[in-house]
Amino acid sequence: LVPSRIPGPLLAKFTDLWRLLSVYGRNTHEEQDKLHKRYRGRSDLVRLGPNLVSASGPGYIQQIYAIDKKLPKSNFYATFQNIVNGRRAASLVAVTDEAVHARMKRLVANAYALSTLVEFEPLVDSTTNFFLDTLQQRFAAEKKEIDLGFYLQAYAFDVMGELTMSRRLGFIEQGMDVNNIMKSIDANFEYFSVIGQMPWLDELLGKNPMYVKYFRKNVSSPILKFAQQLLQERLQHLESGKESEKESAIGKPDFLARFLQAKSQASGDEGTEPMTDGLLLSLMFGNINAGADTIATTLRAVFYYLLTHPKELATLKQELQTAQDNGAVTMSCPTWHESQSEHLVYTRCVIKEAIRLWPALSLPLERVVVDPAGLPLHSPDGEDKIVLKQGTIVGINPYVLHRDPRVFDPNFTDSSSPSNVDSFDPARWLPSNSSLKNSRGNTDAQLKTMEHDLLTFSAGKRSCLGKNIAMMEMCKVVPALIMKFPNMQLVDKSRWKVKNAWVLAQTGLFVKLNP
Numbered sequence: 001l002v003p004s005r006i007p008g009p010l011l012a013k014f015t016d017l018w019r020l021l022s023v024y025g026r027n028t029h030e031e032q033d034k035l036h037k038r039y040r041g042r043s044d045l046v047r048l049g050p051n052l053v054s055a056s057g058p059g060y061i062q063q064i065y066a067i068d069k070k071l072p073k074s075n076f077y078a079t080f081q082n083i084v085n086g087r088r089a090a091s092l093v094a095v096t097d098e099a100v101h102a103r104m105k106r107l108v109a110n111a112y113a114l115s116t117l118v119e120f121e122p123l124v125d126s127t128t129n130f131f132l133d134t135l136q137q138r139f140a141a142e143k144k145e146i147d148l149g150f151y152l153q154a155y156a157f158d159v160m161g162e163l164t165m166s167r168r169l170g171f172i173e174q175g176m177d178v179n180n181i182m183k184s185i186d187a188n189f190e191y192f193s194v195i196g197q198m199p200w201l202d203e204l205l206g207k208n209p210m211y212v213k214y215f216r217k218n219v220s221s222p223i224l225k226f227a228q229q230l231l232q233e234r235l236q237h238l239e240s241g242k243e244s245e246k247e248s249a250i251g252k253p254d255f256l257a258r259f260l261q262a263k264s265q266a267s268g269d270e271g272t273e274p275m276t277d278g279l280l281l282s283l284m285f286g287n288i289n290a291g292a293d294t295i296a297t298t299l300r301a302v303f304y305y306l307l308t309h310p311k312e313l314a315t316l317k318q319e320l321q322t323a324q325d326n327g328a329v330t331m332s333c334p335t336w337h338e339s340q341s342e343h344l345v346y347t348r349c350v351i352k353e354a355i356r357l358w359p360a361l362s363l364p365l366e367r368v369v370v371d372p373a374g375l376p377l378h379s380p381d382g383e384d385k386i387v388l389k390q391g392t393i394v395g396i397n398p399y400v401l402h403r404d405p406r407v408f409d410p411n412f413t414d415s416s417s418p419s420n421v422d423s424f425d426p427a428r429w430l431p432s433n434s435s436l437k438n439s440r441g442n443t444d445a446q447l448k449t450m451e452h453d454l455l456t457f458s459a460g461k462r463s464c465l466g467k468n469i470a471m472m473e474m475c476k477v478v479p480a481l482i483m484k485f486p487n488m489q490l491v492d493k494s495r496w497k498v499k500n501a502w503v504l505a506q507t508g509l510f511v512k513l514n515p
C-alpha cells in the first residue's frame with residue numbers, strides 16, 4: 001500500500017519481518033532515527049513495512065493525530081489487550097474500537113481531570129516522603145551504593161498503587177519486585193512490542209481461542225490478581241448494606257473510588273460503556289500498566305542526564321537552594337503549586353528536556369487510514385503532497401520527532417551552525433523573562449510551538465489521560481530528591497543499559513547518595 005517513492009529499508013518493502021526483527025533487537029528507536037536522518041531533505045516519510053509509514057517533521061502531528069482526522073489505533077494495540085475470564089478486556093490505552101473507546105472515556109475522564117490533582121496530591125506526597133526516608137535510612141546513612149533505577153521504579157509503582165487503590169504495592173518497603181509484578185509487566189512489554197509488529201501472530205499464539213479456552217489462566221498477571229483482590233474487598237464493602245462501609249468504599253480519594261462512583265452514576269446511560277467488573281479491573285490494571293513504567297523510565301532519564309551533566313545539575317541545585325532560602329518551596333517535597341511557580345523554572349526545563357530526549361514510549365504511535373479517499377500528507381513547506389491509501393498504517397515515533405532540528409532547534413538553519421538537538425540542554429526551554437539565558441535563543445513563540453510538538457504524551461483524542469498526574473509526580477520527586485541528596489553521584493556510567501520494548505527502559509543507574 002505504501003507509495004513507492006517513500007524510501008526505506010529494502011526488506012521492509014516486502015515484509016513486516018524487518019520491523020519485527022528491528023524491535024526484537026531492542027534498539028529500534030535509534031535505527032528509526034538514523035533512517036529519518038538519512039532520508040531527511042528527500043523525504044519526511046520512511047517506509048518501515050509494506051503497510052507502515054513513519055513520519056517526522058514540522059506539522060505532521062496535526063496531520064495525523066488531530067481529532068478531525070479520525071484515525072483509529074492499529075492492531076499493534078490489540079495485542080496488548082488482556083484476557084480476563086476467557087474474554088478480551090481492553091484497557092483505555094489498548095482499545096482499538098473508537099466507539100467503545102469514546103464510551104469508556106466518557107465514563108471515566110473526570111477521574112483524570114486537572115481538578116482532581118488537588119485530591120491526588122496528598123497520596124503522592126505520602127509515598128514521596130516514605131521514599132525519601134527509606135533512601136536516607138537504607139542507603140545514605142549506611143553510605144551504601146543504591147540501584148537508583150530500581151528504586152525509582154519501585155517509587156513509580158507504589159505511587160500508582162496508592163493513587164489507584166489506596167494501597168502501596170510494597171516495592172519501596174521491601175526493596176524488591178513484590179510477587180514479580182515488575183517482571184511480569186516487563187515480560188508483557190517485551191512480548192507485545194515484538195508481536196505487535198505482526199499482530200496476526202498473536203491471534204495464533206497468546207489470543208488463540210483454543211489456548212485461551214483450555215490453557216490460559218482466568219486472570220493472567222500478578223498485578224491483575226492483586227487488583228482483583230482489592231476490587232473484591234471494595235465491592236464487598238459497597239454491597240454490605242452498612243452506610244459507613246459504603247461511604248469508605250467510594251469516599252476514598254483514589255481512582256477505584258472514582259470508577260465506582262462513575263459506575264453508580266452511569267448505570268443505564270446509553271452514551272457510556274457498561275461498567276462491568278472486567279472493565280473496572282482493566283481500568284485499574286491500565287493505570288498501573290500505563291503510569292508506572294512510563295514514569296520510572298522518565299525519572300531514570302532525568303537523573304541519568306543530570307548526573308552526567310554537571311553544569312546543568314549545578315544550575316538546578318542553585319535554583320533549588322535559592323528557592324529554599326526564600327521559603328518558596330515546602331520541605332521535603334514541593335507542592336504542585338510551588339513546582340509551577342517562577343521559582344522552579346529551570347526545574348521544569350530539566351523535566352521537559354528529559355521527556356523530549358527520552359519519551360517513555362518510543363515506537364511509532366500507529367494509526368490506520370480509514371477514509372476511502374486516503375490521508376493526504378503535506379511537506380512542511382506545502383510544496384509536496386503524498387496521499388496514503390485507505391488501510392495504510394501511519395505513525396510518528398516521538399523519539400525520532402524529538403530529534404528533528406527543524407522542530408526542536410528552530411533557530412538552526414544549516415550545517416554551518418550545527419544543531420545541538422541530540423544533546424541534553426534544558427536551557428533551550430527557558431522563557432524570555434527568565435534571569436537565565438536561553439541557550440539557543442528561542443523566542444517565547446518558538447517555545448510554544450516546541451511545547452505543542454512534544455509527543456511524549458501522544459496527541460489528539462488518544463493522548464495520555466494521566467499527563468497531569470505524571471507531571472505532578474515528577475515535578476515533586478525530582479526537586480525533592482535533589483534537595484535531600486544534593487551531592488549524589490553516579491557510580492559507574494558504563495553500567496547504564498537501554499532496551500526498547502515500546503517502553504524505553506534502562507538498567508544500571510547506580511548512585512552514591514551521600515558520597
Ligand code: HEM
Binds near residue numbers: 287295462466470
Ligand atoms: C511519564 C509518564 C507517562 C507517559 C510518557 C505516558 C505516555 C502515554 C502515551 C504516549 C499514551 C498514548 C499512547 C498512544 O497514543 O499510542 C498514553 C495513554 C494513556 N495514559 Fe499515559 N503516560 C504517562 C503516565 C501516565 C499515568 C501516570 C497514567 C495514569 C494515571 C496514564 C494513563 C494513561 C491512559 C489511561 C492512557 C489512554 C488514553 C486513551 O487512549 O484515551 N499515563 N500515555
